[in-house]
Amino acid sequence: MKLQIMGCHAATPRFMTHPTAQVLELGGHLVLIDCGEGTQMQLRRFKVRFSRIEHIFISHLHGDHFFGLPGLISTFRLLGRENPLHLYGPPGIKEAITLLLKLGDSWTNYPLHFHELTATEPEVIFEDARIRVRTLPLDHRVYTNGFHFELREGERSLRAEVARAHGIDRAHFQGIKQGADAPAADGTVIPNALLTDPPPPPKHYAFCSDTAYKPSLVPLIKGVDVLYHEATFLEAHAGLAAKTKHATAAQAAAIARDAGVGELLLGHYSTRYSNLEDFREEALAVFPRVSLAEDGKTFEW
Amino acid sequence: MKLQIMGCHAATPRFMTHPTAQVLELGGHLVLIDCGEGTQMQLRRFKVRFSRIEHIFISHLHGDHFFGLPGLISTFRLLGRENPLHLYGPPGIKEAITLLLKLGDSWTNYPLHFHELTATEPEVIFEDARIRVRTLPLDHRVYTNGFHFELREGERSLRAEVARAHGIDRAHFQGIKQGADAPAADGTVIPNALLTDPPPPPKHYAFCSDTAYKPSLVPLIKGVDVLYHEATFLEAHAGLAAKTKHATAAQAAAIARDAGVGELLLGHYSTRYSNLEDFREEALAVFPRVSLAEDGKTFEW
Incomplete structure (x- = not known):
């Protein structure tokens, strides 16, 4: 599995800090997770061969996770895409994208398949011979899912x-x-x-953003190799985190510790903080293996 | 009048070439013209005091002129904006923005006023003691208006x-x-x-993008100080320009020449061209005063 961060900052995008988007390569697929404004620029900046993307998973319909999607869909059209594109996201994603394409009289000339998610329990939303994608229902201000990716090494060694x-x-x-x-x-x-x-054990990646501290996630992500968990705030702003249904770095680390994950990736930092190292330090006091997501950074396992 | 280009490239945004957006300062106002994806990042990059923007004029609902608007509206909310914001654009702009805010349960806490434009003849859409804004109906694949800004120096000298x-x-x-x-x-x-x-004569700026070559524009923009006219293509691709209802650099220059404008600004370049100087050269053969729009560049008159 190879993960590359396109953007990992909360809320308002700036010139050098981009909102959430991640590219995950696994089992012959290149998938996109969330698509904040400017994601298509970031895909080009980091030279991602983004025409390979056939599945896009959208956690929720806040702008910093979603407002780059109409542009990316339009760009695929302009680039002459023919392959189908599958979009997974909350109810309303189809109405929104369809309306924007209609207003611009810019229908795609490739098949666009919408998979609107409504379950509040984990469900398998994509599966083939090598990979399986499950939702991870999160606790945020609007209907939100994280995603759990499993890669089965099908071949014996x-x-x-x-x-x-x-x-x-x-x-x-x-x-x-x-x-x-x-x-x-x-x-x-x-x-x-x-x-x-026998084949090596499956590999796992869990993406959890945006969410309040939600201990019931623990059994769903037990032992995953890498957990990306949002850490919008530091404990100094724990009240604000609770109020806005976000998590602190310490809370993310507690989830990582309780689930016994291999490595914790932090992200979705509020732009109020200038020193990201503070997030790592706060999490390290709770859990020993912590990395900071940063735009462009790659993680492989 | 002071114009700053936030983005001036056609269609698919890239890391360093941004789609259409311009900031115009006149008569105590700071207005935004078009708002392609990533405009809010560009506003920050060029340190524009964008909370001052109270009027946004959208030419048409193609993504490269419009997909940055939902994010900017959301960012204003997150920054605690209280001042009203006026949006002028084609029918459907209200439905689109309203739907996106509803899906994210992110209603603005400042007044948002939609002014949907439907006229196919020029009309005054905003006026105060010092400025007047008129539409310039253009000829594109969807309903599109350019905008004519007039600044009256009210005071005698x-x-x-x-x-x-x-x-x-x-x-x-x-x-x-x-x-x-x-x-x-x-x-x-x-x-x-x-x-x-007597006060100095009024100053004028005309923004014409996107449009096919449209000679009937000439009497509407007669003698403006600065004309921004799209030049998506060079004459080598005149057929493609006609087919997609865009203009070539030579056609933009012919409009500038026939309208006797002070200066022609070219922009909306197709990303197929690597050397923008070719646009200037082609236009200079028709009209003598040609500048190239470039991201971040400022023009003052």
Whole structure:
């Protein structure tokens, strides 16, 4: 899995601090998570091959997570896109996008599929042979979902030295990785269990923004490799966080600790703070593995 | 009048080339003309005191002139704006903005006034003691207006040496500029005509984007000081210009020449061109006073 941050700041975009958008590469897909204003500029700035994006997941319909979407959809049209695009988001996303395209008489010439989410319990919203995407219902001022991405390494891992010792032809290797037995040089059939190790465990990424501190998330994201959890405020403004249904860095870290995640990524910083290191320090007091999201930064696992 | 370009490129925004938006300062107003995606970042980048903006004029509802508006409206709210904001644009602008605010449950806490334009003939849409704004119906794929801004220098110009020769007290100067007679040191009343010159002629700015070549514009913008006319294409792509209802640099220059304007500003360049000087050269062959709009550039007259 490879995650690149396009923007990770709250609310009002500025020239150098962009609102939420992330590109996640997994299992042959490039997906976009949220699409604040200016996301298409950021995609170009960081040279993302964004025509590959076929699935866009929108957490909620506040502008800093969503106002870049109409422009990106229009740009795909201008660039001659033909591949379908799937949009997942709260009810109303279809009406909004459709109205904006209608007003500009700018219908897409590629298929646009809307998947309006309404569940308040986690649900699987996309699945193929290698990946599965689930919603993570969050607690914010409007209907909001986080997203849980699971990448299953479908192939078993070849014990190359065993295969060579039996003189197995390389032409069989792909089949072996997919679970097949294979003939040795002398004609004996070697069972797959001898030739392979089980596939590595699935990889997981959980995106949780925007949300108040919500302990009921913990069992849903137990042990994920990477958790992005919003930290709009520091504890000094815990009251404001509660009032606006956002979280503090310490609360994000408590969720990470209780869920036993591999690494916590913080983001969605309020622009009132000038030193982002304060977020990391506050979280480190609660949980040991903390990174700061920053525009353009890449995380791979 | 002082014009600053926030963005002047066509269609798909990129990291360093922004779609249409201009800030015009005149007669005590700061107005915004068009608002492509990312305009609020550009306003901050160029340190425009954008809370002063009370009137926004939207030419048409294509994304590159309009998709920055919902974000700017939301940002005004987050910054605690209280002053009314007036929006002028095509029918549908109210429905679109209202829907987006509703979906985000983010109603403004300042008054938002929509002025939907429907006329196909020029009309005065705003006027006060010093400025007048008229529409300039354009010829584009959707209903589109340019805007003609007129600044009347209301005050007569004081002949300071005459006033001094008569020993007129400075306390009278403001009244004299507004047309009053004034007492000399010896008590004689000096008529205003002796004390002042007429106010300077009004200043004019015409914004014409997006539009096909439209000769009927000429009488409407006769003699304006500055004409911004879109030049999406060069003559090499005149067929594409006609098909998409855009203009070439040579066509923009022909309008400028026939209207006898002071200066022609070109903009709305298609991103297919890498050398903007080609636009100036093509226009200069038709009209002698040509400048290129560029993000951040300021023009004053």
